[in-house]
Amino acid sequence: MTIRPFARIAALSLSFIATGALHAETLRLEPVRIPEWKAVYGRVEARDSVPARARIGGTVVELKVSEGDDVGAGDVVAMVRDDKIEFQIAAIDAQLLGLRASLENAQSELNRGEELIRRGVTTAQRLDALRTQVDVVRNQIAAAEAQRSVVVEQGKEGAVLAPATGKLLTVPVTRNAVIMAGETVATIGGGGFYLRLAIPERHADLLQEGASIEIDSGNGPEGKGRLARIYPEIDNGRVIADVEVGSLPTAFVNKRLLVRVPVGERDALLLPQAALKNRYGVDYVTIKAGDSTSERAVVTAKPVELDGKPMTEILTGLSAGDEVVLP
Numbered sequence: 299m300t301i302r303p304f305a306r307i308a309a310l311s312l313s314f315i316a317t318g319a320l321h322a323e324t325l326r327l328e329p330v331r332i333p334e335w336k337a338v339y340g341r342v343e344a345r346d347s348v349p350a351r352a353r354i355g356g357t358v359v360e361l362k363v364s365e366g367d368d369v370g371a372g373d374v375v376a377m378v379r380d381d382k383i384e385f386q387i388a389a390i391d392a393q394l395l396g397l398r399a400s401l402e403n404a405q406s407e408l409n410r411g412e413e414l415i416r417r418g419v420t421t422a423q424r425l426d427a428l429r430t431q432v433d434v435v436r437n438q439i440a441a442a443e444a445q446r447s448v449v450v451e452q453g454k455e456g457a458v459l460a461p462a463t464g465k466l467l468t469v470p471v472t473r474n475a476v477i478m479a480g481e482t483v484a485t486i487g488g489g490g491f492y493l494r495l496a497i498p499e500r501h502a503d504l505l506q507e508g509a510s511i512e513i514d515s516g517n518g519p520e521g522k523g524r525l526a527r528i529y530p531e532i533d534n535g536r537v538i539a540d541v542e543v544g545s546l547p548t549a550f551v552n553k554r555l556l557v558r559v560p561v562g563e564r565d566a567l568l569l570p571q572a573a574l575k576n577r578y579g580v581d582y583v584t585i586k587a588g589d590s591t592s593e594r595a596v597v598t599a600k601p602v603e604l605d606g607k608p609m610t611e612i613l614t615g616l617s618a619g620d621e622v623v624l625p
Contacts, residue, residue, distance in 0.1 A: 323624045324586055325573070327616055329565035332602060335558040337514070340495045340541060342553045344487025348462045353455040355478045356380035358471055363484060365469055369460040376471070376483050378456040383449055390446040397442060401435040408432050464488025467551055491548045493523065493541040493555060501561040502537045511541050512558040521545055525559070567616060568609040571601065573624050583616065584623040591623055 360377035363369060408428040414420040468485040471477060493513075497505065511523040523543035531538070541557065574596070575582045582593045596615030601608055616622070 325569070325622045325624055327567050327569070327612075327618055327620045327622060329618055330568050330604065331563045332566045332568070332604070332611075333560040334562040334564045335512070336497065336501060336561040337556060337558055338495055338497055339554045340493035340513075340557040342491055342546060342548065342551055342555065343494045344464065344467070344491055344551060345489035346462060346464070346487070347467065348464075348486050348488060349482040350375050350458055350460055350484045350486060352376075352378050352458055352477050352479055352481050352483055354378055354380055354383075354452055356456060356476070358473055358475045358477060358483070361469070361471070361473045363466050363469060365466055367466045368464070369466060369486060370463045371460055373460045374457050375460050375466075376458040378458060378477065378483075380453075380456065383453045386449045387446060387453070390442055390449065394439060394442050394446070397435060397439045401432065401439060404428070404432045404435050458483045460484075460486055462486055462488035465548070465551070487551055491546055491551070492526070493543055493546065493557065495539045495541060495557060495559065496533070496536040497539060497559060497561075499532050499535050499537055501559075502532070504561040505537065505539065505559070509560050511543075511560075513543065514556045514558055523557075566602075567612040567618065568602065568604055569612055569616075569622060570624065571608050571610050573622055574598065574610060583612075585616075586621045586623050 356378045357380075358376055359379045361375075362377075363375050369375065408425075408431075411420055411425045411428045415422065415425050464486045465488075466484055467487045469483070470485075471481075471483050477483070493511075505525065505528055507525055507528055509525045511525055513521040513523060521543060523541040523546075525539055526542040527540040529538040529540075539559075547553070547555075569583065573583060575584075575593075581596050581598055583596050584591055585594050594615055597613045599611040599613055601610055603609065
């Protein structure tokens with residue numbers, strides 16, 4: 299006798315639930331245009347790859363850097379020494395000593411000639427010759443000093459300087475190695491880093507500068523970038539493009555990252571993520587058909603964003619025109 303009131307209460311509760319489901323907010327599925335993504339690999343590259351070259355030939359007596367170090371423009375990367383420069387400076391110094399002695403002698407002869415010309419003992423022609431001799435020796439000293447400055451400057455050019463600020467990518471020489479003038483001592487990556495893509499040329503007409511790019515680590519997008527530049531030359535059947543990324547990892551240059559590039563648009567059925575219910579690994583969606591509702595199993599793709607809202611693409615299980623009950 300006491301079971302009937304409970305049965306009435308249960309039936310009334312079920313009727314309220316059904317009525318709530320029938321009057322819940324619904325969404326009619328319509329195809330939406332979304333970007334068609336192409337997954338390609340991009341490489342982290344330096345914008346400028348500049349070699350630091352030796353300005354003189356000689357022996358590398360000091361190597362101050364190694365791969366991965368950060369350097370600034372003008373920093374000393376290595377020291378190259380040419381022993382012949384020291385001998386050349388010593389030879390010029392000896393030559394200067396002889397010329398200065400010759401200048402003292404010529405100056406003494408000139409002073410004596412001026413004294414004799416006042417006494418009327420010598421001729422003006424002889425005095426002019428002495429003055430010319432003094433000028434010649436002075437000019438020889440000036441030339442030797444200039445030559446010495448050139449050789450000293452060559453010795454200073456043994457310091458190999460970094461031509462730009464950046465990270466050292468390669469150092470192909472070792473200490474005590476003999477190198478020639480113009481050889482590369484280190485390669486510096488500077489000017490910032492970016493992602494360089496090589497996209498099949500069949501997608502060339504679909505690429506647009508300024509398009510948003512997704513960087514995928516395999517577990518979902520981990521960052522966004524912008525297609526900054528598309529190069530007009532097609533290399534080996536691929537279009538080369540550069541992507542600017544704000545938080546690009548630069549610990550490893552030439553590292554490959556999976557990138558998703560928009561190459562067109564396609565139709566898709568999208569639902570708010572809240573409209574899906576997951577039970578035992580299967581996604582269900584509540585469908586309204588007339589005055590009744592039912593649940594239908596669906597297969598979904600990766601989450602996407604539409605106008606800043608998280609949505610889920612429905613691959614199978616629903617079709618355009620279905621009315622989905624929203625929570």
